[in-house]
Amino acid sequence: MTLSDNLIGASYVYLLEPEVRFLEAAVEHLIPTDELGPGARDAGVVVYIDRQLASSWGVHGRMYRGGPWMEGTPQQGYQSRFTPQEVYRIAISEIDQHCKTAFGRPFAQLAGDRQLRLLKQLEKDEIALPSLSSKFFFDLLWRNTDEGYFADPLYGGNRDKVGWKLLGFPGLPTSEYRRLVTSSEPYHAEPVSVLDVQTGKVPVDAEGFPKHVIIKRDR
């Protein structure tokens, strides 16, 4: 990766360069940039995924990991022998291999509409990967993309709180909620994150609640 196309100044702990390229392309289809605001790529979702894979979750630190491993029914949930770290590493490499065989280049270098079609096929389990179900990988990727776009920016995604601005979610509550809880007036405020308070960007009152900056709206 050259510095010039690393627009958000991201750094990576676990992911390898081809994996970053794959994920930047994929997550941008899942939550695209449009007139409502930045998509998952510019929200830092790939950084989020990288940090999650490097965390205890990435190695299933608090999950049951004993065998034997069987596929199970959809009702039985996660039954893969692989940890999330392994799922991402293996699936991306096998999908890229599939793309090179079928189209001569890795996923990240294909045209946008081709990428979109491939993602839909992965979701429907229509691409037979050698080592795991493509739907299983897609579902994990979508879950993590959603988390990364809407979790506190503390975790590397939701940069500039774009996910919260999209929803109109003000983040941390204020002491005013006691009064506002019965109100029928829509309440809009600049979102405040855990990261904002931890880094001293937003001050808190004696109870520890941040003070919101109200957004005035024409109604």
Added chain:
Amino acid sequence: MSNTKLKSVDVVVVGSGVVGSIMSMELASAGLSVVCLERGRSFDVNTDFYKPNVYDELKFDRHSDIFQNLARDTITFRNNNAQTALPMREMGAFKPGEMVGGTAVHWGGNARRFLPHDFEMRSRIEQRYGKSFIPEDCNLQDWGITWDEVEPYYDQFEHIFGVGGKSGNLNGEIQAGGNPHEGSRSREYPNPPTRPSYEGRLFADAASSLGYVPFQGPTAAMTQDYRNLYRVQMLECARGGFCSSHVCAQGAKANPLTSVHPALARQPTFELRPLCNVLRVNKDSTGKKATGVTYIDARGNEVEQPGSIVVLGAYCFSNTRLLLLSGIGIPYDPRTGKGVVGRNYSYQQGGSVHVFFDDREFNPFIGGGQLNTSIDEFNGDVIDRGPLGFIGCAYVNTSARGAAPIKGKVVPPGTPRWGGEWKKAVAHNYRRNMAITIHGTCLSYQHNYLDLDPTYKDAYGLPLLRMTFDWNDNELRMMKYLDERCTEIGRALNGSGLGGKNKGTHFGITGYQSTHNVGGAVMGSNPWTSVVNKYMQSWDVSNLFVVGGSAFPQNPANGPTETIGMLACWAADAIKENYVRNPGSLV
């Protein structure tokens, strides 16, 4: 690893949650020496749960270290006997806790009593609809207790957990503003009711227009500063959301850690031992008397703690599993229907109808699920289910959800799962929908049960608990009926569209539903169909009490926590008033 045998105490309590903490408090304050063993670690509410870090949805909802550590111990699950049960590898449908204070530390705070009907469900159904109305494979049974017996203990629990509400039936007189269908209560709630949210007022208007009687659901998030029965102070709720799955930084949501443990720590005859994992209850040579328990302590030593009385006060799964691992009671066999331990495992039905608006905008992030406006016309035995052809009931409500951004997004039916259209739908609808939520009964069936898994083991080499469970036609019919009624209420709200959550006909352990797992060591008046008698005392081992959600013969509609707390007060009273004076069977 060394083996140690400690000095005997009066009472050994396993688990430090709702049951463990309240029973320890009641028994220690009666002068008994009590040791409470907890597998999780100690938490300090002032330093472990502080602002701003408590407002971290990802951490507390998905990756929390206050949930059971599945790397050490989990359950296995299958829908039916023909399948192979596989381990629950990650947390999904339910979230048992692992900490001092237990699962209830991260409960939502809905503090509803059951209805008088719920304790005598089989008798009342047979009386009203006839025996043949009950499905043949359904193990519906009475609890062995009646409303009048346990009402004082509900009252006691409400004064420990500072429940806020308005009575609807005070000493037999129906009260305006409360729930007219609730059982007669001996006193008013200790705290005032909540005031309805905007969504709650809309729901109340729509429900009233259809002839229902809305009321504010009882809550254990303090509606004013409150000093409880144990002289512990709790602060008024700030309505900031982050309730269920989270620990309240305000100390406003009553839970064992904030409402009981501070008082318990002051009891001179009480000792709490965290990080101690109980392996089994020990018995004497007759097999009819418990001599104490054996546990692995924090340093890995195997320790024997003798005691005159043993209380299993852990989660539904742990209580049942400890009985099975200790060889107490006959394990249930679904092929013959014989045996009791693991029998009558049940869960909770849930669903919702979402009403979407183009012209209304809410503040869904303010409040929490326990601030809700409810109706009870579908609960208990209010409606005639004869022509409807199902057994069961539900309460229906609209809450100030405290909708968090990862899990609280709702989109209309037909919206793609991801992509640009999904993004637009999420942006438009997050603040423009409200939910009418159904919380329904789940009966017990012959083929739904708990036993020990033949293959998978925990970190100590002991077999995992195996859950065999699926939804049944009766519950699916009930949910279809309730979905239709809630859709009618939804239509009366005149939104731009309706949507619902359809979770399919088979139960799955993925996707959060509720941590309302019950049964496995049920209470009753017949030792052939129950593990404990009406005082929660083992039929087989008279100095063993098994208390908690494990005792529910089936699951009523209202959430279990309030009744688990009530049963703790009830069982503690039976021990200190009767058992201690005259040890032996209480019935």
